[in-house]
Amino acid sequence: MARAGLTTERLARAGAELADEAGFDQVTVSALARRFDVKVASLYSHLRNSHDLKTRIALLALEELADRAADALAGRAGKDALTALANVYRDYAREHPGRYAAAQLRLDPETAVASAGVRHAQMTRAILRGYDLTEPDQTHAVRLLGSVFHGYVTLEMGGGFSHSAPDTQETWSRTMDALDALLRNWPAS
Template sequence: MVRPPLTPRTVIRTAADLADAQGLDEVTLSAVARELDVRTPSLYAHVRDLAALRDGVTILALGELADRDGDAIAGRAGRDALRALCDAHRDYARAHPGRWQSLQRRAGDAVVRSDEAARSSRALAAVLRGYGVDESDQVHATRLVGAFLNGFLHLEHVGSFAHSAPPADDSWLLLIDRLDALLDHWHTKGEK
């Protein structure tokens, strides 16, 4: 088997695949080097250090998720767009658990400044605009949606919902409905 050329993209993609298979905590420079059948020092020409490697996985995940989000919400608004965005995140978390885990860590400056982070933010901003959430409130609404997604998907991933009825799918739909209602009435927050 011919080994692909060693590039930053190859190193990051290998790290992301390793994260999906074994968990983000198992992604180390030496583990990625073993996967690529190279010596660890060879990676330093492509990634600065472990933090940069993990930031690379996060940037990759943000880009992949932004693509899914954009496709999911295209031509939709309100609850349909919210449900599509939430489902895209849930599907991604299930298909790529290590990449998803990389989104649950404090991001470095390279992640924050990346085009992928900006694209990912735009999808949720588009959903929120459909609800009439003022730009000045979008950060709060973004945090609310993010807290729902991250909390639910983490608890589902670790099996917290496996031992009680109703099934998690029922709660998922109900909570999206409640989130939809809250966002639909966001503009009335200051009215008495």
């Protein structure tokens, strides 16, 4: 029989597409096999197991996201950079909900340090160069920004804001104003 040309790479990529179309929790070895019109067992030559597949999708998403962030930050500083980075996360989550969910997967420590997650932290810290924070405060601020970006995007995508009145775009924009004001006026310990 002719071969399907499976590759770990192609499987991860197809898994990411599947995640965006059907949801990350619908990403299954079986579904992926169907997509390639191949028997399930065949995938196990390329993937260790189901978790391995999910991890690869997560790493792929983290890379894409970091690449977009790097692009967006180029040539920007201060509030401009802050907004650009925040928009990268929000837009990515909207365009690729499944991939974004995958990026939230908890990675084991070794995998995590080798992932693009490190770049994300660095880029967030880079934004703070436009503001005047002491070294330890920079770390606190990085964590706070990460919390807001992730928290906001998650809640908005999950419909957490959908009931109340003012549209979320307005809130998003005011959130950017608020974060900028906060960073310019960071309270001393």
